[in-house]
Amino acid sequence: MTSTLRPPPPAPPGASAQARSPVPRSPRRRRSWRQALRRDWQLYSLAVLPLLFFLVFRYLPMIGNVIAFRRFKPSGSIFGEYWVGLRYFRMFFTDPTFWDVFTNTLLLGTLTLLFCFPLPIVLALLLNEVRTRRLKQFVQSVSYLPHFLSIVIVAAMVMQLTSIDGTVNQLVQATGGEAVPFLQRAEWFRTIYVSSEVWQTVGWGTILYLAALTTVDADLYEAARIDGASRWRQTWHVTLPGIRPTMVTLLILNIGTFMAVGFEKILLLYNPLTYPTADVLSTYLFRMGFGSSNFSYAAAIGLFEAVIGLVLVLTANLIARRTVGTSLS
Amino acid sequence: MTIDAAEATSGSPRPVSGRGRGVRPTRGYRVFQAVNAVVLTAVVVVTLYPFVNVVARSLSDEGYIIAGQVNLVPRGFNLDTYRLVLADSMFWTNYRNTVVYTVVATVISIVLTTCYAYVLSKKHLRGRTALVGIAVFTMFFSGGLIPNYVLVTSLGMKNTIWAIAVPNAINVFNLLVMKAFFESLPDELEEAAAVDGLNTYGILLRIVLPLSKAIVATMVLFYAVAFWNSWFAAFLYLDRQDLWPVTIYLRNLIAGATGAENVGAIAEADEVQAEATLKSVTIVLTTLPILLVYPFVQRYFVRGVMLGAVKG
Numbered sequence: 044m045t046s047t048l049r050p051p052p053p054a055p056p057g058a059s060a061q062a063r064s065p066v067p068r069s070p071r072r073r074r075s076w077r078q079a080l081r082r083d084w085q086l087y088s089l090a091v092l093p094l095l096f097f098l099v100f101r102y103l104p105m106i107g108n109v110i111a112f113r114r115f116k117p118s119g120s121i122f123g124e125y126w127v128g129l130r131y132f133r134m135f136f137t138d139p140t141f142w143d144v145f146t147n148t149l150l151l152g153t154l155t156l157l158f159c160f161p162l163p164i165v166l167a168l169l170l171n172e173v174r175t176r177r178l179k180q181f182v183q184s185v186s187y188l189p190h191f192l193s194i195v196i197v198a199a200m201v202m203q204l205t206s207i208d209g210t211v212n213q214l215v216q217a218t219g220g221e222a223v224p225f226l227q228r229a230e231w232f233r234t235i236y237v238s239s240e241v242w243q244t245v246g247w248g249t250i251l252y253l254a255a256l257t258t259v260d261a262d263l264y265e266a267a268r269i270d271g272a273s274r275w276r277q278t279w280h281v282t283l284p285g286i287r288p289t290m291v292t293l294l295i296l297n298i299g300t301f302m303a304v305g306f307e308k309i310l311l312l313y314n315p316l317t318y319p320t321a322d323v324l325s326t327y328l329f330r331m332g333f334g335s336s337n338f339s340y341a342a343a344i345g346l347f348e349a350v351i352g353l354v355l356v357l358t359a360n361l362i363a364r365r366t367v368g369t370s371l372s
Numbered sequence: 373m374t375i376d377a378a379e380a381t382s383g384s385p386r387p388v389s390g391r392g393r394g395v396r397p398t399r400g401y402r403v404f405q406a407v408n409a410v411v412l413t414a415v416v417v418v419t420l421y422p423f424v425n426v427v428a429r430s431l432s433d434e435g436y437i438i439a440g441q442v443n444l445v446p447r448g449f450n451l452d453t454y455r456l457v458l459a460d461s462m463f464w465t466n467y468r469n470t471v472v473y474t475v476v477a478t479v480i481s482i483v484l485t486t487c488y489a490y491v492l493s494k495k496h497l498r499g500r501t502a503l504v505g506i507a508v509f510t511m512f513f514s515g516g517l518i519p520n521y522v523l524v525t526s527l528g529m530k531n532t533i534w535a536i537a538v539p540n541a542i543n544v545f546n547l548l549v550m551k552a553f554f555e556s557l558p559d560e561l562e563e564a565a566a567v568d569g570l571n572t573y574g575i576l577l578r579i580v581l582p583l584s585k586a587i588v589a590t591m592v593l594f595y596a597v598a599f600w601n602s603w604f605a606a607f608l609y610l611d612r613q614d615l616w617p618v619t620i621y622l623r624n625l626i627a628g629a630t631g632a633e634n635v636g637a638i639a640e641a642d643e644v645q646a647e648a649t650l651k652s653v654t655i656v657l658t659t660l661p662i663l664l665v666y667p668f669v670q671r672y673f674v675r676g677v678m679l680g681a682v683k684g
Contacts, residue, residue, distance in 0.1 A: 079498035085572035086491050090503060093488035093542060097506055100539045104515020104523055121522045166415065169408050178412075184670060185416050191662050191673075193601035195619045199626045199655045200422040203429065208440040208648070210425055216440075246419065254678050274401060299512055307604050311623065325517070332518050333608075345516030353513045 111343035117336065131343035140327065141344070148323040148348075151309075152301040154237050160297050162241060163248030164290065168278065170249060171256050183253075186246025198311035201239045202226060226312065232321040236312065240305065251289050259285035291369040298359045302352035324348045423659075430454070430652035437648040453649040457657060462613060463621060470600060470617040477537035477599040482591060484541050485550055490576055492547070493554035504551075511544045524609060535609035536602070536617075546594050549679050553587040554580065590676035593669050600662070622654050 080087065106122070111131055113123030135141040166186070173179040189197070205211050205225040212222040225231045263281045272280065283290075306325035313321035324344060332341030364370035424444055429437055433448025441447055457463055491497065492504055515523075520539065529535040557580065565579045581588065603619035610616055 076498060083494075083497055083572075086494060086497060089487040089572070089576070090491040093484045093491075094503070094506070096484055096538075096541055097510065100520075100523070100541075101510040101515065102506075104519035105513070107515055107519030107523060110519065110522070115522075121519075121526045169411060172405070172408055173412065174405070182412050182416055184667070185419050187670060187673075188663075188666060189419060191597055191601075191666060192659065193603060193619050195601075195603050195623045195626070196655055196659055199622060199651060200426060202626055203426060203648075203652065203655075204422060208438055208442075210421075210443050213440050213443065222440075242419065242422075246415075250674055250677050274404075310604075311626070329517065332521070338518050338522065342516065342518040345518055349513055349516055356512050 108342055108346045108349075110339050111346045113339065115339045115342075117338070123339065127339075131340045132347070134340060135344055135347070143319070144322045144324055144327040147320060148302060148304060148325075150320075151233060151236065151323060152304045154233060155240055155304055156297055156301065158237050158241050159244050159248070160294060162245045164252055164286075166245055167249040167252035167256060168282065170253060171282075183246070183249070186249070188246070189243040190247035192243070194307045195311060197239060197243055198308060201235060201312060205231075205235060226314070227316045229317045229319040229321070232313065232317045236305065236309065236321070239308070248293075251293065252286055255286040255289040256282065287367065288369045291363045291367055292371065295356065295359045295363055295371055299352065299356040301355055302348050423663075426652050426655050426659075430649060430656045432649065434647075434649050437652075453653045454657075457650065457653050463618070463654075463657075465614055466616050466618040466621040469615060470619070473533060473536050473606075473617055474596055474599045476533060477541070478592060478595045480537050481541050481543070481546075481595045481599075482588065485543070485547050485591060485595075486576075486581075486588070488542065489547050489550035490554055490580065492551045495555075507542070507544050507547055521608060530609050531611055531615060536599070536605050540598075540602075540605065543595070543598070546591055546676075549676055550587060550591060552679060553584060557583060586672075586675070587679070590672045590679075593672050594676060597662070618658050622651075622658050625651050625654055 110121075110123040112126060112128060114125050114127050115123040170179055170182060173182070203209050207222050207224055211225065216222055223231070225235060259282060263285070264277055267277045267281050303325060304323055306323070306329075309321055309323060309326050310329065313326065325348065328341040328344040328348070331337050331344065360370045425442075428444055428446045429442050430453065431446035431449055431451070432442045433450060436442050436447040488503075488507070492500060492507075494500065497503075524530065524535050524539055529538070561579055561583075562575050565575050570578065601619065603617065603623055606615075606617050606620050607623065610620070
């Protein structure tokens with residue numbers, strides 16, 4: 044997997060050639076390791092520290108997941124004390140709270156995907172129709188801004204806007220409603236979460252689409268117009284297919300974060316009153332681990348979440364490759 | 373520089389986008405343009421409103437806020453709460469921590485990312501595919517919260533700056549962006565330098581990096597913003613108030629009753645008097661640096677993202 048995103052066709056010639064065809068097997072590549080080391084030892088030496096980083100801080104924790112199958116003592120070995128098999132998995136599969144948070148995770152993940160994936164495409168298409176360049180740049184600059192804020196700041200702003208004395212409640216009251224403590228109400232949590240997510244991500248999400256839109260072949264529009272296609276049909280039959288590779292790639296990447304939905308933001312925004320809709324796998328395992336000090340149980344949930352996430356991304360990738368011929372790597 | 377400028381520099385001919393498509397705008401299209409303008413204006417308003425609102429609240433008298441009368445314009449204008457927060461030594465300690473953490477973590481990240489990206493950009497290198505794979509796999513599968521916590525704790529990094537700076541030193545997306553950039557540099561330059569007797573380190577330091585100032589600047593910004601904004605690592609690993617970054621200071625203010633005990637003396641002393649204003653002031657003061665540099669650095673971010681997308 045050497046590339047994150049496939050270039051939208053037609054990409055700059057150099058780039059597409061690099062990304063598409065693997066380096067041909069030259070005799071050089073078949074040289075023995077000893078020769079490679081002698082020749083390139085300085086290059087390898089540059090890789091030592093980064094590799095150490097990946098092994099210690101990325102792969103060791105993966106192995107550390109064995110504590111999901113072992114009894115763990117806080118002061119003992121980081122790999123636990125002795126095997127207990129699938130005990131912790133059995134525990135959470137029979138834990139009714141687990142299924143509640145699992146459902147919440149799927150629901151919030153799906154809602155986030157439903158809104159945060161298509162809206163940037165819509166905004167990019169709208170921006171693409173703006174004829175005044177100044178205006179376009181202004182809208183772009185403004186809409187990117189929330190992306191640069193800390194989640195803590197976003198959460199703080201959400202709290203202020205939805206508080207009893209906040210703007211949202213003033214609007215509610217102005218239209219004759221009763222003030223609602225939104226963040227104390229479970230039925231409002233999903234709306235608040237998804238809206239704030241849209242607020243923070245939609246502008247930044249347009250960047251790649253706007254870039255892809257500029258690469259759509261002008262002749263296609265010309266041909267469509269000669270065939271009598273209206274602007275709407277041009278958008279539908281030329282523009283959207285033109286940015287499809289970008290859409291597919293971003294969809295796959297979005298699916299990759301599906302299971303880990305907004306852990307940090309939920310942690311900041313939820314409270315026991317909103318647990319029925321707000322509590323997701325990651326926040327539940329956080330409380331199990333750090334609230335109840337049940338590390339093995341929490342690690343088992345985390346492993347479950349990570350494996351589902353990996354399966355989702357691989358499946359999406361496979362389906363994308365089979366059906367539309369675009370995929371990561 | 374936004375998309376238009378980026379595309380102009382990439383040398384591709386100006387493609388026909390929406391604006392050039394019709395010979396004569398139809399009536400339907402003019403209606404669409406009007407609707408579009410309204411929608412985009414709404415986007416701008418909705419995006420900016422929370423900022424305006426928080427500034428208005430920060431400058432208002434507590435009484436007006438509680439009465440729900442502060443929206444766009446401050447009411448009962450005063451700077452008392454700003455004075456209060458700025459006089460809190462813990463606020464300054466935490467702010468200084470944020471700066472220190474951001475600088476140290478960014479330096480570590482840049483060094484590691486640059487080295488690895490440079491190695492990965494060498495197509496002839498034996499084992500390169502495996503080295504790339506090791507990095508990319510971590511984008512899709514991670515060890516998870518608990519094993520990470522256990523590891524960092526057992527390494528003795530708790531309550532040190534290293535718990536913030538080291539475990540997130542390399543961001544694989546940034547790594548791939550940089551790798552793509554290095555791959556786009558012409559090989560001939562480095563070959564010539566090698567003939568002149570420079571070794572790999574010399575080539576990287578004296579030939580490659582001077583040519584890569586723009587991308588390094590972009591990476592510095594990517595990492596710096598991420599570390600500046602981060603709070604969870606600090607929340608997890610730092611137990612002492614004097615070690616916290618300013619994001620945790622804010623977090624404890626907004627965390628409500630449970631968090632309020634942890635906040636500095638000011639929340640305790642003036643809890644009743646100015647809690648709502650206090651939050652707004654802290655939000656403004658933590659957001660301000662980002663807002664101030666944003667207009668100048670935004671184009672580098674856009675460039676970085678596009679580089680990663682198109683060439684990665």
